[in-house]
Amino acid sequence: MSLHAPLILDIAGTALTGVDRRRLAHPLTGGLILFGRNWQSRAQLTALCAEVKSLRPDLLIAVDHEGGRVQRFRTDGFTHLPPMRAFGDMWMRDVKDLPGTGALQACEAATSAGFVLASELRACGVDFSFTPVLDLDHVDEAPTIGQALAAPQGGSGSLGRPGVSRSGVIGDRAFARDPRMVTLLARSLMHGLLQAGMANCGKHFPGHGAVKADSHVALPVDRRSLKAILSDDALPYTWLGSVLTAVMPAHVIYSRVDDRPAGFSKRWIQDILRGRLGFDGVVCTDDLSMAAARQIAGRELSYTEAVLTALQAGCDLAMLCNRSVVNGGEELDTVLDELAQAQLKGHWEPDEASEERRLGLLPRSPARPWEELVRSRDYMQALDRLP
Template identity: 40%
Template sequence: MSSALYRDCARLFMVGFPGPRIDDDFAALMKEGLFGAILFKRNVGTAQETAALCREIKSRAGRPFTLAVDQEGGRVARLRGAPFTTLPTLRELGLRGDLGVAERVGRLLAHELRAVGFDWNFAPVLDVDTNPANPVIGDRSFSRDPDEVGRLGVAMARGLEAGGVASCGKHFPGHGDTTTDSHLTLPRLPHDLERLHRVELVPFRAFAQAGLASLMTAHVLFDALDAQVPATMSPRVLQGLLRQELGFDGVLVSDDLEMKAIAEHYSVEEAAVQGTLAGVDLFLVCHNADVQRGAIEALVRAVESGRVPRSRIDEAHRRLARLEARFTRGPEDRVATLGDTEHQALAEGLASGVSGKDPTEVMLAARPV
């Protein structure tokens, strides 16, 4: 197994690790070429502790190394408690329908993430809130109106990217109408193409047209698109629909391959190979080091055998390099800039429904990113 090819394939992976310190497995994989790491609640502590961990990871990597997190607002926020700003759900932002506010929230999120060392936020959610029984999306969505989801999602993503943090719209091509959670099982949507184009795909089309940094795939079966494999593994969905029809040319990242929607129906190794062929540029494997290494090795073997063309690896590298050059920073410490009164004013204004110009706009725009 070529060490150079191993590094090239490892670059298509972003992993999680068990706790608040770098363990041996993660340290070894980092040396072997990972693109980056995703941090969860299990990894973060106080703002100072989180910033110190991010600095240590980037310092030990000794090269550009991208750190990501899920910081949507509402119930999905890994960084909580003072000095981080408590933000409302996307549903609450959606009820305001104010593009300026959505963009300022994106800038605020970017400022706080950059302050502790993150480069990439897996937000905003672009799923449309069409199913009250949905167990996983719900108030994480801006609206039941697809156009509103697109407008507000693009605005928040633009705010994030103006603040120096890559955005990631999720979960393509739409998880909002499922009745099951892909963390636990493999959902299936029976909608016809007309319905998908009228509802689910509207926000993703807007995101693609806006030229934003990245999208995340959904581990969902869409009968009208590909009834055989979930979107994460489907060339029809990712190459045909997203790349060719919608024209998206940013980074395409998978949801976690260890979620049961994948792991109970396919091996993670096979999902990584099929996902690469389908058009995924970066895979999240968030928990088990043996699974992470096995997925990388499976991709190496697939390239060696000719099943996965080397050109597909090179294409992913080009997109990842573009995102890395724009957003990935070295070790930094800006924790002292957290907790500004202007941030709290924005949060309090949102909580109370106060409209009008917010004082953070000028402050955030003026700050270096």
């Protein structure tokens, strides 16, 4: 049996099938990622998560649940969380004659959002959300950080958003343009997650906001120097090193640093993220099912090649999404079989440290049941603080 379960897979429906149970029981499967199609009601979601845990208590049940347009569960009592940009905008709205009050209120609101997000998910049995986004909200013709900070407080222009977000896929998922604001708001949101017993995941390292292409459909290329990236987009990873529990690399090529996307790059993951920045938490790929995400030197990798390349580059976990709904999930079975064969042939060695990091993402405290949660004073106060 493997000492390392690196694969995060998906399921097609709202309940486990026999095939789902077999895949989730596989020793190379370490997690399940949920989508909107897996949601029907709180009772259904709770039953689904309980069945997964009865099968494998160590499986990480995860979801992309950020707020705004990236929120998988929106009905049957789930709070509609604002996009992260709402907290950046709140930061700029000071109480009259009291500079800095907007920033304080924004940080408190971000903590409340993290607490609500994690508490509601955990009440249904979900362990982990891939949040927060640490990308900077680059906009065309935006002023420099210094210009933005020098601008008068209270106006929407003080953050320098005269145009649309440069990255359509990020857009209002980002807190702000200034890496200092992003860091403090993200830290606040992480504190809220932690209050509810949930780990966090900063994404998309070292920064996705400066490129226009959507990595779901095309492979973006960022041509800035390493110095420029580390002194701007990657700063939140430097400043949040003591509290980040997981990082998701971007499906972006930073051509002056490496010719491989960050998630396939030993330079980015081992030399820079782990070596230079000292990060020792989980590194999890973004979805490797995207064709654009599997490009190296102009060649499209197979799913198994992509998983192996990511693991060999230093990732702890490799995620394949939405494959269960294609041909009955045959591609998932192929990856499980081929990864097992790669292990037997010595092409990939399980990493015990990676497995320890994966297990570290699991909650360590019991979750409050939904009915108890929604009647609790701290939950109701958190709702009142949301923008």
